[in-house]
Amino acid sequence: MNIVVCVKQIPDPAMPGQLDPSTKTLKREGKLIMDESDSFGVEMGLQLAEKAGGGEVTIVSMVPSAGLQGIRSALAMGAAKAILVSDDALSGTDALGTAKILAAAIKRAGDVDLVLTATESTDGYTGTVPAQVAELLGWPSLTFARAVDIAEGKIKIERQTEKGYNEVEASLPAVVSVTAGVVEPRYPSFKGIMAAKNKPVDEVKVADLGIDAGQVGWAGARQEIADVRQAEERKAGEKIEDEGDAHEKIVAFLEQLKVI
Amino acid sequence: MALNKVWVFAEAESPGKPTSLTLELLTKAREMAGTVEAFYAGADPDGLTGPLGEYGASTVYALDTGDCLIGAPAAAALAELIGEHQPDMVVFGASYDGRDVCGRLSARIDRPVLSNGMTWDVDGDKVNVGTAIFGGNTLVDAVFTTPAPHLAIFRPKSFNAEPGGGGPAQVVTAKGVDTGHAGEVTILQVHEAEQEGPKLEDAAVVVSGGRGLGGAENYKLVEDLAKLLKGAAGASRAIVDAGWVPYSRQVGQTGKTVKPKVYIAAGISGATQHMVGMKGSDNIVAINKDAEAAIFTIADLGIVGDVHKVMPKLIEALKARQG
Ligand SMILES: Cc1cc2nc3c(=O)[nH]c(=O)nc-3n(C[C@H](O)[C@H](O)[C@H](O)COP(=O)(O)OP(=O)(O)OC[C@H]3O[C@@H](n4cnc5c(N)ncnc54)[C@H](O)[C@@H]3O)c2cc1C
Ligand SMILES: Nc1ncnc2c1ncn2[C@@H]1O[C@H](COP(=O)(O)O)[C@@H](O)[C@H]1O
Numbered sequence A: 001m002n003i004v005v006c007v008k009q010i011p012d013p014a015m016p017g018q019l020d021p022s023t024k025t026l027k028r029e030g031k032l033i034m035d036e037s038d039s040f041g042v043e044m045g046l047q048l049a050e051k052a053g054g055g056e057v058t059i060v061s062m063v064p065s066a067g068l069q070g071i072r073s074a075l076a077m078g079a080a081k082a083i084l085v086s087d088d089a090l091s092g093t094d095a096l097g098t099a100k101i102l103a104a105a106i107k108r109a110g111d112v113d114l115v116l117t118a119t120e121s122t123d124g125y126t127g128t129v130p131a132q133v134a135e136l137l138g139w140p141s142l143t144f145a146r147a148v149d150i151a152e153g154k155i156k157i158e159r160q161t162e163k164g165y166n167e168v169e170a171s172l173p174a175v176v177s178v179t180a181g182v183v184e185p186r187y188p189s190f191k192g193i194m195a196a197k198n199k200p201v202d203e204v205k206v207a208d209l210g211i212d213a214g215q216v217g218w219a220g221a222r223q224e225i226a227d228v229r230q231a232e233e234r235k236a237g238e239k240i241e242d243e244g245d246a247h248e249k250i251v252a253f254l255e256q257l258k259v260i
Numbered sequence B: 001m002a003l004n005k006v007w008v009f010a011e012a013e014s015p016g017k018p019t020s021l022t023l024e025l026l027t028k029a030r031e032m033a034g035t036v037e038a039f040y041a042g043a044d045p046d047g048l049t050g051p052l053g054e055y056g057a058s059t060v061y062a063l064d065t066g067d068c069l070i071g072a073p074a075a076a077a078l079a080e081l082i083g084e085h086q087p088d089m090v091v092f093g094a095s096y097d098g099r100d101v102c103g104r105l106s107a108r109i110d111r112p113v114l115s116n117g118m119t120w121d122v123d124g125d126k127v128n129v130g131t132a133i134f135g136g137n138t139l140v141d142a143v144f145t146t147p148a149p150h151l152a153i154f155r156p157k158s159f160n161a162e163p164g165g166g167g168p169a170q171v172v173t174a175k176g177v178d179t180g181h182a183g184e185v186t187i188l189q190v191h192e193a194e195q196e197g198p199k200l201e202d203a204a205v206v207v208s209g210g211r212g213l214g215g216a217e218n219y220k221l222v223e224d225l226a227k228l229l230k231g232a233a234g235a236s237r238a239i240v241d242a243g244w245v246p247y248s249r250q251v252g253q254t255g256k257t258v259k260p261k262v263y264i265a266a267g268i269s270g271a272t273q274h275m276v277g278m279k280g281s282d283n284i285v286a287i288n289k290d291a292e293a294a295i296f297t298i299a300d301l302g303i304v305g306d307v308h309k310v311m312p313k314l315i316e317a318l319k320a321r322q323g
Helices: A036-051 A069-077 A095-108 A129-137 A190-196 A217-221 A246-256 B020-032 B045-054 B071-085 B096-109 B216-228 B237-241 B307-322
Strands: A003-006 A009-011 A032-034 A057-063 A081-086 A114-118 A141-151 A154-160 A164-171 A174-178 A201-204 A223-230 A238-241 B005-010 B012-014 B035-041 B059-063 B089-093 B113-117 B119-123 B126-133 B138-144 B150-154 B170-173 B185-192 B205-209 B232-235 B262-266 B283-288 B301-304
Touching: A003 A036, A009 A069, A032 A036, A032 A069, A036 A057, A036 A069, A036 A114, A036 A141, A036 A174, A057 A069, A057 A095, A069 A081, A069 A190, A081 A095, A095 A129, A095 A201, A095 A217, A095 B096, A095 B113, A114 A129, A129 A141, A129 A174, A129 B071, A129 B096, A141 A164, A141 B071, A141 B096, A154 A174, A238 A246, A246 B283, A246 B301, A246 B307, B005 B020, B005 B096, B020 B035, B020 B045, B020 B089, B020 B119, B020 B150, B035 B045, B035 B071, B045 B059, B045 B170, B059 B071, B071 B096, B089 B096, B096 B113, B096 B150, B113 B126, B119 B138, B126 B150, B205 B216, B216 B232, B216 B262, B216 B307, B232 B237, B283 B307
Parallel strands: A003 A057, A003 A114, A057 A081, A081 A201, A114 A174, A141 A174, A238 B301, B005 B035, B005 B089, B035 B059, B059 B170, B089 B150, B113 B150, B205 B232, B205 B262, B262 B283, B283 B301
Antiparallel strands: A009 A032, A141 A154, A154 A164, A164 B185, A223 B138, B119 B126, B126 B138
């Protein structure tokens, strides 16, 4: 069972986000870390490979600037190797451009049975990349999985729905997007962290993937930021310390709104 | 008007009943284009012609996908139909199937998607889709620089749904396209939980609980309060991930968007990803023991206090009133 897990490397979400005034897009410079949402895919990949009794987990990541740290975290968890597409030409790439790069990198990984992604990235959250990758590969997409099982060349997931979940099945190869909480990501061991430093990372440029530079970056995105403005801020109202009677305040508030 | 014809990706929540998101998109599409049509993949399109027509669709292109997941077959059929009928724009709701179909379609016809849309307007020959970032603090407008058809995905509650008084839409059966391996995803079984009371998205009052509740057993406080206020119970992602409540209760960026008359947040810190899903509420009440919690920056009534003290008293007081 050879599994590719897509891992996005992003600025630390704990740091306040900033827009680059010239390009009007999110600043992505500085230290990049593994998107926490992708740690679930990595864990799921490792468990499925173990259960299948062999095979490798390969990390695929695309990033405009040089960035390895996030990938190292995934390798430290136990993935065997990584393909990193890193190229200045990727700056400004949109979801479809990203999917084109990821699909090409997945093909480069060789004989792949399964591709795992998160349902949406923390910083971009377009949520379309998994389906786009699947369409470009000509594979089925099983999205929003809250449970995944593989048996006899078939993959079965529990797909989240508005009212519950559906059991959904397809044959491999396939692309599966997993929700947060689908499994409990392991903490890398010290040994894992040390080993990760020596695991192979195949660093490639856009041209190495046979993709025309016009398909990615700003040109490939075929969209422009027309305007950025501050939203009207919601103001805070009254704030009170509870001294045993705060519930009366709430009742009065609800009464005044004629909710009760 | 730069748009002549707009297509709306229509979804049903139950037989014969379009989702509110579908009706919101149809209503807005009426304002944006002279001709509004719908595409629907699933069972019983005939049952939908009434409401789809009433909200503005003159035609509904219908695809029967049997027991297959609709992503690949719907995208392939849509690509064919787009080639034939040349809509200027196809819009989707940010739902599970909406994101699947739009994603696959964009790759198939090689067109970019503007996602997380909250506003939609036309400026000369530019089509503008606006979205909010940083938890809603900053609004960004993007325009397409490609020729039509344009693709966009809109968040729920971005537009109001109002009937336009049109007659039933005409059903045109769409031809299936063989998508081979990509399309062979079978839905084996459907599991639906019974839900009591109003739906989270439609309720006039939403009471949501977060990690500050301390444990799954205390979510009952949230449910009891919601019930007394004839509202719906919601949750932060922290307690959904912790397994206290099902995902269907989650409010926020990756969950539901709600705009009730009153939103009560109990033991929720107010992370940007949570706020993006409830910031549009008319009135916000927050109960949190940390006076510095971010949720207080948007609360109309903030109670600095312990949910385990405030909530039971509030519930008792409301019960007493109702007699
Ligand atoms: C990609 C992505 C998407 C996300 N999507 C969502 C989403 O859709 N919805 C969402 O909610 N989150 C989402 N999150 C998670 C979000 O960032 C926060 O982690 C989450 O909202 C925190 O939930 P919480 O407020 O319940 O928990 P915490 O942040 O842990 O806050 C608990 C609060 O309870 C208070 N408290 C503790 N004890 C008491 C007490 N006894 N009485 C009163 N108050 C008390 C504390 O002061 C604290 O403020 C997302 C995150 C990412 C990365
Ligand atoms: N640059 C990237 N590198 C690797 N994986 C990515 C990248 N962008 C998106 N993905 C994957 O696709 C998922 C959905 O991303 P998005 O559509 O941007 O919300 C992410 O959670 C990742 O698993």
